[in-house]
Amino acid sequence: MRKTFTGLRAWLIQRVSAVYMLLFIVFILAHFVGDPPHSYAAWNGWMMGSSVSMATAVFFAALLAHAWVGVRDVIMDYVHPVAFRVWALALLGIGLTAMGVWVMWILWMRHG
Amino acid sequence: MRIRDMNGSEKRRPVFFNLMQIQMPVGALTSITHRVTGIFLAISVPFGIYLLDLSLQDPQSYAQVISLFDKLTFRAAAIVFVWALAHHLLAGIRHLLSDIDIGSQLPAARRSAWVVNLGGIAVALLALGALL
Numbered sequence: 001m002r003k004t005f006t007g008l009r010a011w012l013i014q015r016v017s018a019v020y021m022l023l024f025i026v027f028i029l030a031h032f033v034g035d036p037p038h039s040y041a042a043w044n045g046w047m048m049g050s051s052v053s054m055a056t057a058v059f060f061a062a063l064l065a066h067a068w069v070g071v072r073d074v075i076m077d078y079v080h081p082v083a084f085r086v087w088a089l090a091l092l093g094i095g096l097t098a099m100g101v102w103v104m105w106i107l108w109m110r111h112g
Numbered sequence: 113m114r115i116r117d118m119n120g121s122e123k124r125r126p127v128f129f130n131l132m133q134i135q136m137p138v139g140a141l142t143s144i145t146h147r148v149t150g151i152f153l154a155i156s157v158p159f160g161i162y163l164l165d166l167s168l169q170d171p172q173s174y175a176q177v178i179s180l181f182d183k184l185t186f187r188a189a190a191i192v193f194v195w196a197l198a199h200h201l202l203a204g205i206r207h208l209l210s211d212i213d214i215g216s217q218l219p220a221a222r223r224s225a226w227v228v229n230l231g232g233i234a235v236a237l238l239a240l241g242a243l244l
Contacts, residue, residue, distance in 0.1 A: 015211070018204050025201070040174035047168060060161075067154045074151060099158060106165045 010069045017062035024059045053107045060103040064096045142225040145232075146203040149196040156193060187243045194239040199232030 037043035046052055071092055079085045128134075136144075167177040180186045206224050210216040215224045 015208060018208065022201065022205070040171040043174065044168055063157065067150075067157065070150045071154050074147060099161060103161055103164075106161070106168065110165070110168075 010072075013065050014069045017066040020062045021059060021066065024055060024062075027055070057104065057107055060100065064100050068092065068096055138222055138229065139225040142203055142206070142228050145199055145229070146207075149200040149203075152196045153193075153200055156196075181243070190243065191236055191239050195232055195236035198235035199228065202228040202231045 031046070037046055047056070072089060075085060075088045075092065079088050163177055163180075166173045168174075181190070206215070206228050209224075210221065215221055
């Protein structure tokens, strides 16, 4: 396990990512209430603007870090045999990393 | 469960796991629900990324994502998702506040636990109203 994600750092990551995600969700909700996109062109144009796609990328980075700390805590609480625990954490890490790559690809390669 | 006493010798402690008889104070309910919704939200991340990708591809797939809301099962899933997210957010805000010593005393903590549990349901009902 990486030492950077344990103890105080994990606690801090969980809180900083939570606050960013909260602000991002409020921003998205405000946009959907105030100026909802009514067409593909409007939605795509808004999402692919450099500031929104950057804020979205940071949101997913925060989300995946938050999920890492949270699910890791649950695994450590309930999965005790070392071999199972290592596998569960490895699968979690691979899965979250893959999702991160997927999002970056969507935001900058596929549509950007 | 194995524990050691102060002299280092091993003792067996009784384990009580009859879930039907364990008392659940409101704060415990908020806490376990925070955890369960967190796992649920983590599982829903890849589905969310998939829908984001689909919505950005072309007008046809964008329309496909919009038309998902015509399906009753999708709307039901969306409402469950909104409830899980609302509960998890409110419980998280409660955590952040108690970090800075707001509402960390028991009576206030019990009140805020009620607010979180009922607030999550209230937001889900709003979503239900919006989607019906």
